[in-house]
Amino acid sequence: MKKSTTTFLKHPTKDTSNRSANPPVIRASTILFDTMQELYRHERKIKNHQKISHYSYGRYGSSTTIELENILKELEKAYHVFLTGTGFGGVALALMSLCRPGDEILVSDNVYGPTKEISEKLLKEFNINAIFYNPDSFEDLKNKVSKKTKMILVENPGSNTFEFQDLSKIVKLAKKKRIYTFLDNTWGTPLYLKPLTIGFDMSFSSATKYFSGHSDAMGGSLAVNKKVFKQIMFFYRLSGYRMSADEAYLIIRGLRTLDTRLNQHYQNTKIVINFLKKQKKISEILYPYKPSSKNYKLWKKYYSGASGLLSIVIKSKKKSSVIKFVNSLELFGIGYSWGGFESLAILQELRSKNKDEYLKGRKYFRFDKDEYIVRLHIGLEDPQDLINDLRNSLRYIK
Numbered sequence: 001m002k003k004s005t006t007t008f009l010k011h012p013t014k015d016t017s018n019r020s021a022n023p024p025v026i027r028a029s030t031i032l033f034d035t036m037q038e039l040y041r042h043e044r045k046i047k048n049h050q051k052i053s054h055y056s057y058g059r060y061g062s063s064t065t066i067e068l069e070n071i072l073k074e075l076e077k078a079y080h081v082f083l084t085g086t087g088f089g090g091v092a093l094a095l096m097s098l099c100r101p102g103d104e105i106l107v108s109d110n111v112y113g114p115t116k117e118i119s120e121k122l123l124k125e126f127n128i129n130a131i132f133y134n135p136d137s138f139e140d141l142k143n144k145v146s147k148k149t150k151m152i153l154v155e156n157p158g159s160n161t162f163e164f165q166d167l168s169k170i171v172k173l174a175k176k177k178r179i180y181t182f183l184d185n186t187w188g189t190p191l192y193l194k195p196l197t198i199g200f201d202m203s204f205s206s207a208t209k210y211f212s213g214h215s216d217a218m219g220g221s222l223a224v225n226k227k228v229f230k231q232i233m234f235f236y237r238l239s240g241y242r243m244s245a246d247e248a249y250l251i252i253r254g255l256r257t258l259d260t261r262l263n264q265h266y267q268n269t270k271i272v273i274n275f276l277k278k279q280k281k282i283s284e285i286l287y288p289y290k291p292s293s294k295n296y297k298l299w300k301k302y303y304s305g306a307s308g309l310l311s312i313v314i315k316s317k318k319k320s321s322v323i324k325f326v327n328s329l330e331l332f333g334i335g336y337s338w339g340g341f342e343s344l345a346i347l348q349e350l351r352s353k354n355k356d357e358y359l360k361g362r363k364y365f366r367f368d369k370d371e372y373i374v375r376l377h378i379g380l381e382d383p384q385d386l387i388n389d390l391r392n393s394l395r396y397i398k
């Protein structure tokens with residue numbers, strides 16, 4: 001029977017031996033085989049990428065992580081899914097697997113801070129040069145491609161500033177020049193965008209965010225096509241990257257309600273934005289909500305929904321009053337990460353004053369000197385309560 005994604009997410013991974021509706025958490029380092037022949041046969045199966053229900057050693061994962069791999073493989077329409085202990089591990093896995101001395105990589109200027117840092121700082125030590133391009137200009141990206149370009153690393157939309165790019169144009173260019181493509185799809189999740197189906201080689205999500213959804217688990221998912229599979233598997237097996245069975249279980253549990261939660265985040269966000277757009281102290285909302293904007297058009301072209309993460313640009317003569325706004329919010333926690341059930345707020349310092357800050361900052365995003373970016377994650381609370389909370393705190397902005 002053909003099933004929709006909503007139905008699919010509720011049904012895979014039963015525990016058939018114990019008759020429970022959920023998979024068992026299999027913690028294992030040693031996996032036992034009846035004979036040496038069986039062990040050899042099993043290792044051959046793994047090498048040939050055949051369907052398996054367990055690995056030959058716990059370092060590669062357990063039956064629980066295989067259950068999660070299978071769900072994500074279906075959701076992403078992937079050849080294989082590599083699981084890592086944190087989201088960032090998935091970014092590092094892609095870079096360290098595919099880039100070699102003498103290569104260049106093109107990185108969108110609006111990627112997650114540590115992604116910028118590993119590209120710019122760590123890869124440099126291996127003689128791999130990262131070149132940052134303007135996410136608002138395909139021409140800029142095109143002009144920066146050289147014979148040495150190995151990978152184009154895109155995050156869509158970008159962290160904190162939420163620019164959307166014309167993804168199929170990037171894929172077309174990369175295929176013509178035989179360049180690998182990576183997309184950080186944590187914001188949209190494979191529910192709203194499947195990067196591999198539009199031609200990206202790698203689709204990455206921090207499973208810490210919406211996949212797990214409850215701010216208690218960490219993990220990364222790197223879904224890949226056949227082209228890059230072998231090279232990434234080589235590094236994966238030798239690096240020791242893996243996800244624990246306990247985290248995999250929590251992420252499977254989170255995925256059951258991914259569709260329902262995401263839809264509610266989206267609905268709540270639309271209601272909150274309706275309030276935010278009328279506030280004079282907010283000069284811009286960085287989220288695809290205005291049909292006339294370039295970002296909205298690009299979002300609409302590729303996505304079937306949106307999530308609950310956005311930024312507001314606040315105009316203020318006093319930074320301390322923006323901090324007071326954030327501090328006085330009652331329902332928005334102050335903290336890193338997002339994608340959980342709860343609302344969060346954080347002031348993001350994106351102005352680059354020196355080389356180190358540039359890694360966190362933006363080269364191309366233009367803002368006035370009295371503008372500040374506050375990132376909001378709209379959670380699953382009653383949106384009217386969130387609006388009341390925002391209204392109360394906005395009065396502190398001077």
Ligand SMILES: Cc1ncc(COP(=O)(O)O)c(C=O)c1O
Pocket residue numbers: 086087088089112155159184186187206207208209218219220337338
């Ligand atoms: C867009 C994006 N990519 C990657 C990561 C890294 O994920 P993790 O925190 O699970 O390591 C984050 C974390 O905030 C993120 O926001």
